[in-house]
Amino acid sequence: MSVSDAFDEWARSGKDQGMERRHWHTAKHVLARMPVESEARSDSEQSSEERSDPRDEGDTVLDLGCGSGYAGRALRETKGAGRVYGIDAAPEMAHNASSYTDDPRVGFAIGDFEHLPFDDDSIDHCFSMEAFYYAQDPHAVLAELRRVLRPGGTFYCAVNRWEEHVHSHEWEELVGVPMLLWSEAQYREAFREAGFAVASQDRIPDTETEIPAESDFPTEDWETREAMVERYREYGTLLTVGVNTA
Template identity: 55%
Template sequence: MSTQEEFDEWAASGKDRGMEDHHWHTAKDALSAIPVEEGDVILDLGTGSGYALRALSQTHYLSQGIGLDGSPAMAQNAREYTDAVNVSYTIGDFHHLPFADESFDHVWSMEAFFFAEEPVQLLTEIRRVLRSGGTLFCAVNFYQESKHTHKYQDQIDVPMFLWSQQEYRDLFREAGLDVAAQTTIPDEEIEIPPKDEFPTEEWETRDAMVDRYRTWGTLLTIGVAP
């Protein structure tokens, strides 16, 4: 199954809204750190339901927000969920972004980068479409140090690429982006039961669940275009 087919199915089944609900726990903290100024133009790569752009359009005076997804069904759902006139959605290939050089002030991507078969090419494209001083906020929960997320590959029929925190920094730099910061954002909203209620259907031990959500959470790597 192709990545497009996989996520078309997710969109048809309503999983896009489920992803939105789950990702928002840490996305809101990462989004609040983007230095958005009035009139900025923002690209959301792997936009899914479009929740990130809707949130940014409600809290900032964006000139324009564009969400790109490889799934036509995801993009169509996002259009239906969005009322903001300055937000639009398009379909495209991450590795060949359909935008002119220096088109964006910021790029946001959450839980999408690990599907990139050619990560340096993708990051080079992001560098190309960013204006000088523009930022890339890349958030993932599937990464090497977060060992309890590695099972996610078994739950999806398309390849996911597992990189470490150091490898993310190296990839950014190889593509010509400066690494401004890297941090982990704990998920404080997932309720973790007391030890005497384990094992659960999903977790063998409480320590494993704490490790996944409180210790490693979401990895945020911030790049800046020189």
């Protein structure tokens, strides 16, 4: 099964919203860290000259592998982003994402990581949550992001499957599609090779997923409580932040 077929199925059965709820535990912390410039206020204190500066329209953000599109909605509501575009390979995901908002400054399109429908230097920041590891050619994706991001633009790449995170290794088999398994050092190296400075790399814990009492283990999904604590509270999500050095 292809990645887009798998996620079309998820979108049709409403699993996109469950995924949103789970990912939000961590995504909100990633989004809060993004240096997104908001739309300038349009009150009388601002001169017309100031308003005619295109930068006053706020930053343009791309959500790579947007799923239900929650990040775009949140970036508009919490950061006043000027414009947000979500790209997803699964048509049903892009369709659902569009149906969850009527904000004209949030748009969704069917598209592939490796062929982004944007001009060179046209995006200020890119957010991607639990999607990068589906890339068929991750180096090509980084090159494409470097093309569309303006100099100084940032890529906030959050993944909860990577080499050091031992509890994420079996997911490829569970999801049934090929998935990348880079180490933390490989992420840094690939970012640098593509022309990004690595501004930071850290693990963001999920402190909200409920972990049952010791006496409830083993559960359907977890052999031991220790493993579940490790998965959520210790490994969590790996966030690598790249800055386009062009």
